[in-house]
Amino acid sequence: MRQLFLREMQRIFSTSTMSLTRQDVEKIAHLARLAITDQEMPVYVGSLSAIVNFVDELSKAQTDRVEPMAHPLEGQHQRLRADVVTETDHHEQYQTNAPAVASGLYVVPRVIE
């Protein structure tokens, strides 16, 4: 099993073509709301391409008529609880961890001009 992976890795790293471009990674970073610096960018283009090549291995699996599995314990239902108040107000305590608070509200840069 390990040899299989090592062979696979040789294949991945011997292919010089990057499966993702810098533009692809910029778009992904924007969707993920991550600022990526110019120094970091080439590293991510390289490593994300290697990961995408690696997980492409999955395409070889025969999965016709296989139900996707989202959860390891199937048949579990989302439980309902009694519709009663169980939580008390802790906002002051919770806001001690907030970067900026005023009058019990979280402060962010102006959103509406």
Added chain:
Amino acid sequence: MLHTLSIGELAERLSTGKLSSVELTRHFLDRIERFNPALNALITVTAEGALADAKAADARLAAGERGPLLGIPLIHKDIFCTEGVKTSCGSKMLDNFVSPYDATVVKRLKAAGVVMLAKANMDEFAMGSSNETSYYGPVKNPWDPTKVPGGSSGGSAAALAARLAPLSTGTDTGGSIRQPAALTGVTGVKPTYGRVSRYGMIAFASSLDQAGVFARSVADAAPVLGAMAGFDPLDSTSVDVPVPDYQAALGLPLKGLKIGLLREFFEGLEPRNAALIQAALKVYKDLGAETREVSLPHLPLSVPTYYVVAPAECSSNLSRFDGVRYGYRCQSPKDLLDLYKRSRGEGFGAEVKRRIMTGTYVLSAGYFDAYYLKAQKVRRLITDDFKAAFAQVDLVIGPTTPTPAFAIGAKIDDPVTMYLNDIYTIGANLAGLPGVSLPCGLIDGLPVGVQLVGPHFSEAKLLNAGHAYQTATDWHKQGPRGYE
């Protein structure tokens, strides 16, 4: 030598008044002060709180209360929320976060009378297999300080190996308890998905994450698992199945137990490692177990499956870190988008950003079916393989890791090579199965582990099998030099 005693021996001394929890706690705090600066296994040492916990335990003992963990010190992985104590998850993002509440695991162990000594170092947000992605720097392996302790629960494992505590907690999403247990020569227990509450355990991949225990033996781990496990209405995936008495399950005969040798795990395995696993199998045969080979044909796909499913779930879970309500915020954001992007870009480390972006990519329009849906289908094939194996055998056995501990710095620049450390552990997470790693020998002076995996909720059987092995062998009693 209090740090060499078992939990049973410590509990006996505490209950007969030969030892106080305060003395015991001071002993471990002294060891932490002496050894931790070089190991970097801990992020926060809670000396004052520990002594207060110990005094409270002594008062309970004096009042006649008894319990297997009452007054016993423990280290929590810094992924568990601890009320009033910094809970960083190994990240700059949460370097300033003081949890306002206790995780269920923490709360239950507190109720059992455990004394919290410290919060352990870990890979950032549990993403890593070497403890090198921590914002607080790498943890050294006590067996060789140039080597990694494994990850992500590397601090919990190294602290145990160096005898800085008799017990520690960890979490296992793709092997993060079993792999570091193997690389540091301690016992690691990963329960069934849903067995232990995830409430207050900072989420990485919610369909895979599970809390567990590190101990120096299965016998020591059993009461901790018993105290942690059980239904919790605060975790929507917690399972309402009664918790058996795990300690009472130890010592049952293994005669007739069917153990399956995982064929795929031995293909290409280093011969010395394979020989140690074969030796463990021989021990089981001598104890009366029957062994046969079983095959999990889809298991070679478990790593690529995991590296789609786990990043997808992580990209969703970690969207909560927005620089608004808690955690790191960047300086002088020019607008809200800038605040989000720079707080996250500066607050997360390289591996966490890599996984968030991998997850964002596999979930994005146009790629969802090819990667995420495909991985979910392969996940079922792997799970079905395990089901078929468990129709033939009670437990399966194989190595925990492909190699002993590797050098710090050796793999950190090559994520795919790093990911392959988990090839033997990930399958159990994808299928939600319980597993244990037991020390089973040394290669070039470094420990390696043998792994047992069982069907859902077979912890009692797994622990009994692990305990039987440790009754017949003494690998678990060996420790690194310099920490005697």
